[in-house]
Amino acid sequence: MSLPLPLRKNGVIKAKDAELEGAQTFCEHFAIGSTCLVFIGLVIEVVVAIEHPSFDSCLERWGSVIADVLVAFGVLGELLPSMLVRRYNTEVKRRSDDGLAKANERAASAYARAAEAELKLIEFRTPRRQILAGHESEIIATLRAFAGTQFDSGLGANSGEQADFWWDLEPLLVQAGWVHLPWTGTAQLIRQGDRPLSGSVAAKDIEIHLLPDEGDALLPAAEALVASLVSVGIAAAIVGFNTFATNKNAIHISIGTKA
Missing domain, CATH: 1.10.287 (Helix Hairpins)
Structure with missing residues (x-):
């Protein structure tokens, strides 16, 4: 007790x-x-x-x-x-x-x-077009140091958000002196006005692909592109090469779904 x-x-x-x-x-x-x-x-x-x-x-x-x-x-x-x-x-x-x-x-x-x-x-x-708005000049200024860099593009064939974002981002790269190449490779092609054709790809956020034997030459420009997007709140990363693009000496930009 x-x-x-x-x-x-x-x-x-x-x-x-x-x-x-x-x-x-x-x-x-x-x-x-x-x-x-x-x-x-x-x-x-x-x-x-x-x-x-x-x-x-x-x-x-x-x-x-x-x-x-x-x-x-x-x-x-x-x-x-x-x-x-x-x-x-x-x-x-x-x-x-x-x-x-x-x-x-x-x-x-x-x-x-x-x-x-x-x-x-x-x-x-929030659409990436909306996030990008207002940051155009700073992205152009960052990428102008790599003028002459070639790139091609891929995005989802049925995504209005991806298409709108790329419609706004692509001119910034061109104004920075980058060269937009038409997509080449085994993929459905996507047309946006009179711009070079893009490929239909499946990606997550913004993926930057580099051919293994071209990584050293294009890596600084690719890193600058990723940094400029991340700095304004848009997810982007350099990933292992797994796209159907066949352009040589070019950065392959894949616009994917937001993750």
């Missing part, structure tokens, strides 16, 4: 919620019993006063003493439980506050994750 909570080391702090609840209930019942003792003691005092017991009789000698003892124990029995209940209530409040703080922290964390997810969704749904 375990000791009462107040007699244990850190008993109140370490007590389970059910133990605290049980201890509070016990204190309430104990206080009720103590109140009954006070009432009985007062009743005895009244009886003694009414009876006027004879001198040195048992009632005269012990009646008031018993009544006073009952009242004293009753008052003590009300005081001590009230002190313990305050202590228990303080611990219950502390736990409640801790629980509320943790709940608020979890709610704040969930809200932050939801807000982050919402921002990512907005970013994912």
Whole structure:
């Protein structure tokens, strides 16, 4: 049988919620019993006063003493439980506050994750044409250092978002002095106005492909193109060569779906 909570080391702090609840209930019942003792003691005092017991009789000698003892124990029995209940209530409040703080922290964390997810969704749904708008001059300035670089292009045949983005990006490369070659290779061809033909490809984000034996010569220009796009918030990367393009000495730009 375990000791009462107040007699244990850190008993109140370490007590389970059910133990605290049980201890509070016990204190309430104990206080009720103590109140009954006070009432009985007062009743005895009244009886003694009414009876006027004879001198040195048992009632005269012990009646008031018993009544006073009952009242004293009753008052003590009300005081001590009230002190313990305050202590228990303080611990219950502390736990409640801790629980509320943790709940608020979890709610704040969930809200932050939801807000982050919402921002990512907005970013994912924002067309790259819209992201590119306003950054044309800085992209041209970056790529002009590699004027004369040849490139061809591929994109999804049924994607309006990809077609719109490439429609806006391609003139920037040309204005920077890059040379757009028509797509050659085994792929369906895509026409955009009077521009060189593009190939139909499957890609993710913006993929830059370089033939293995041409990587060293074209890598600086390819890295500049990737950096200029990434700097404005458009995902791009140089990937292993896996396209159907056959143009030599050219950077192969594949416009894919946003990932």
